[in-house]
Amino acid sequence: xxxxxxxxxxxxxxNDKDADQLRKELKEKGLFLINLMSSPxxxxxTLLSRTITDMKPEVEIAVLEADIESDVxxxxxxxxxxxxxxxxxxxxxxxxAGMTRAGLEGMDLSxxxxxxxxxxxxxxxxxxxxxxxxxxVMILSVxxxxxxxxxxxxxxxxxxxxxxxxTDTMSYFSFDIKKCIEHVKKLNPDVEIFPVSAxxxxxxxxxxxxxxxxxxxxxx
Amino acid sequence: xxxxxxxxxxxxxxNDKDADQLRKELKEKGLFLINLMSSPxxxxxTLLSRTITDMKPEVEIAVLEADIESDVxxxxxxxxxxxxxxxxxxxxxxxxAGMTRAGLEGMDLSxxxxxxxxxxxxxxxxxxxxxxxxxxVMILSVxxxxxxxxxxxxxxxxxxxxxxxxTDTMSYFSFDIKKCIEHVKKLNPDVEIFPVSAxxxxxxxxxxxxxxxxxxxxxx
Numbered sequence: 001x002x003x004x005x006x007x008x009x010x011x012x013x014x015n016d017k018d019a020d021q022l023r024k025e026l027k028e029k030g031l032f033l034i035n036l037m038s039s040p041x042x043x044x045x046t047l048l049s050r051t052i053t054d055m056k057p058e059v060e061i062a063v064l065e066a067d068i069e070s071d072v073x074x075x076x077x078x079x080x081x082x083x084x085x086x087x088x089x090x091x092x093x094x095x096x097a098g099m100t101r102a103g104l105e106g107m108d109l110s111x112x113x114x115x116x117x118x119x120x121x122x123x124x125x126x127x128x129x130x131x132x133x134x135x136x137v138m139i140l141s142v143x144x145x146x147x148x149x150x151x152x153x154x155x156x157x158x159x160x161x162x163x164x165x166x167t168d169t170m171s172y173f174s175f176d177i178k179k180c181i182e183h184v185k186k187l188n189p190d191v192e193i194f195p196v197s198a199x200x201x202x203x204x205x206x207x208x209x210x211x212x213x214x215x216x217x218x219x220x
Numbered sequence: 221x222x223x224x225x226x227x228x229x230x231x232x233x234x235n236d237k238d239a240d241q242l243r244k245e246l247k248e249k250g251l252f253l254i255n256l257m258s259s260p261x262x263x264x265x266t267l268l269s270r271t272i273t274d275m276k277p278e279v280e281i282a283v284l285e286a287d288i289e290s291d292v293x294x295x296x297x298x299x300x301x302x303x304x305x306x307x308x309x310x311x312x313x314x315x316x317a318g319m320t321r322a323g324l325e326g327m328d329l330s331x332x333x334x335x336x337x338x339x340x341x342x343x344x345x346x347x348x349x350x351x352x353x354x355x356x357v358m359i360l361s362v363x364x365x366x367x368x369x370x371x372x373x374x375x376x377x378x379x380x381x382x383x384x385x386x387t388d389t390m391s392y393f394s395f396d397i398k399k400c401i402e403h404v405k406k407l408n409p410d411v412e413i414f415p416v417s418a419x420x421x422x423x424x425x426x427x428x429x430x431x432x433x434x435x436x437x438x439x440x
Contacts, residue, residue, distance in 0.1 A: 039260045040343050040372060041364025068344065070370040091374070093313065093344040121371065122344055123260050124288065124313040143363035143386070144261025150290040151341065152260060154311070166363070172389065 004071055004086045005106050007099045015129060019097035022132030026104075032114045032215045033104075035095075035133035037155065040121030042141040043165040043198060045073045047207075048116055050198040052082045055114075055208055059215070062112045064103045066095045066120050073118060083107055094125040097132040114215055123148070127155040134218045135160045142166040142175045149183035156184050161192045163207060168197040224291055224306045225326050227319045235349060239317035242352030246324075252334045252435045253320075255353035257375065260341030262361040263385040263418060265293045267427075268336055270418040272302045274428055275334075279435070282332040284323045286315045286340050293338060303327055314345040317352040334435055343368070347375040354438045355380045362386040362395045369403035376404050381412045383427060388417040 026033050038044050045065075052061050062083035065073040074086035087103040089095065095103075100117055109115060117133060119126045138159035140148055143166060149156045156162070162184060170177065181193055192210060196203035246253050258264050265285075272281045282303035285293040294306035307323040309315065315323075320337055329335060337353060339346045358379035360368055363386060369376045376382070382404060390397065401413055412430060416423035 039341070039364075040368055041259060041361075067371055069373050070367075072367055072370055093342075120344065121259070122313075122342055124340065124342055125345065141261075141363065143361065143389070144259075147290075147292050148260055150292055151287050153289050169363070169389075169392065172392070 003106065004074075004088060005103060006088050007090055007102055015096045015098070018101070019130035019132040022097050022101050023134060026132070027134070027218060029109070030219050031109055031112060032218050033117065033133045034114065034211075035117045035119055035131045035136045036139065037119045037123075037126045037136065037159070038121060038139035039123050039141070039144055042121070042139045042144065044118050044121075044139055045076055046198045047139065047163060047165055047196065048118065049076060049080055050201070050204060051208060051211070052077070052080050054204060055211070059114055059212070060112045062107055062109055062115045064100070064107070064115060064117045066099070066103070066118060068092075068120065083109070083112060089120055093120055093122050094129050095119050095131050096129045100131045100133070113219070114211060123152040123155050127158050135214055137161045137163060139163045139165055140180075142169050143173050145173070146176045146180035146183070149180065149187060153187055157187045159188070159191060161194065161210060164193065164195040166197060166199075167195045167202060168200050223326065224308060225323060226308050227310055227322055235316045235318070238321070239350035239352040242317050242321050243354060246352070247354070247438060249329075250439050251329055251332060252438050253337065253353045254334065254431075255337045255339055255351045255356045256359065257339045257343075257346045257356065257379070258341060258359035259343050259361070259364055262341070262359045262364065264338050264341075264359055265296055266418045267359065267383060267385055267416065268338065269296060269300055270421070270424060271428060271431070272297070272300050274424060275431070279334055279432070280332045282327055282329055282335045284320070284327070284335060284337045286319070286323070286338060288312075288340065303329070303332060309340060313340055313342050314349050315339050315351050316349045320351045320353070333439070334431060343372040343375050347378050355434055357381045357383060359383045359385055360400075362389050363393050365393070366396045366400035366403070369400065369407060373407055377407045379408065379411060381414065381430060384413065384415040386417060386419075387415045387422060388420050
């Protein structure tokens with residue numbers, strides 16, 4: 001059974017200040033934190049499972065699973081032998097820096113180089129709260145449609161990288177990846193984009209190289 | 221071009237009171253209002269398009285499209301010859317009763333029997349705000365996965381009906397519909413469930429019968 005922590009709204013004056021402080025402390029401790037955001041059911045846990053399995057020999061990964069309820073995701077990650085903790089957000093639709101800190105403090109991270117915060121499944125609210133992560137990564141799954149950048153512009157504008165998942169279903173859903181990337185680049189010219197299929201493995205290598213490259217840059 | 225209304229947070233004392241008042245007024249005017257909620261990309265607009273086309277000879281339908289930005293959905297609905305208005309929520313992650321009222325007031329609904337509020341794509345926040353609708357309908361699309369009821373229990377508990385969309389992709393995504401329905405019924409024993417594929421037309425008839433039945437019951 002995965003360990004579960006019940007969280008409540010942070011009562012601090014400034015989330016931005018808390019986030020900057022957490023980011024700095026994690027860097028000093030040698031931990032690269034990635035905030036992973038998406039709609040419900042976009043394949044966050046499946047992407048993480050494959051990433052953990054692929055990178056395991058080289059990099060130790062831990063996952064902080066944030067959900068309103070349930071602990072199905074943490075159990076899937078633990079089954080791979082990776083460290084994981086489940087946090088419940090007490091109905092809240094996003095994670096903030098105080099909640100992220102509380103979750104990370106529940107794990108022994110001394111041997112870990114990369115920690116993923118799997119944020120609550122929501123394309124809106126999480127984009128407004130700095131969690132203290134070094135990189136914000138968004139996932140868009142092919143079945144959601146290529147018009148999503150037009151409808152959720154803040155999330156697409158603020159992310160450092162976009163992973164387009166379930167690319168093996170692209171022809172079935174008439175997903176126009178060129179058009180989708182055009183929309184995204186208009187909002188966010190510097191974003192790095194990784195089309196992947198965790199099912200077939202296509203594109204996983206580029207995504208994992210992104211993680212290693214940024215881990216090296218941030219942790220030095 | 222679809223008409224667009226920019227909305228701002230309602231400043232009323234009680235959303236619940238406003239919602240009850242709106243519900244009563246709409247019934248008196250002979251308008252059945254349905255609040256349609258789901259994740260981004262679950263196929264709300266595609267379901268509505270097919271519903272409008274199928275029911276057009278008998279029932280006049282209008283759609284209130286709520287989005288943070290963009291007006292792609294309203295344009296799709298207008299192309300079918302149905303009345304539609306786009307509201308922008310000013311960054312807000314849900315609609316409330318005051319916003320719904322403002323949106324409806326932007327359309328001439330004198331000949332309309334059913335109005336759909338296509339709520340912001342979000343499985344969390346919209347479940348907490350009564351919009352004044354007579355029925356709350358949730359959509360879960362097959363690619364999102366059969367475990368979603370465990371993760372977003374409030375939405376699955378408060379809806380009157382659940383439409384499971386994109387059923388034509390069920391075998392591809394290993395979606396266990398029996399398990400999914402079991403999870404939902406545990407949270408919400410009275411919910412009516414409609415598996416549909418707007419692509420093949422499978423299940424559309426039952427969903428449309430639900431609409432007609434409830435329209436008759438509410439409008440008398």
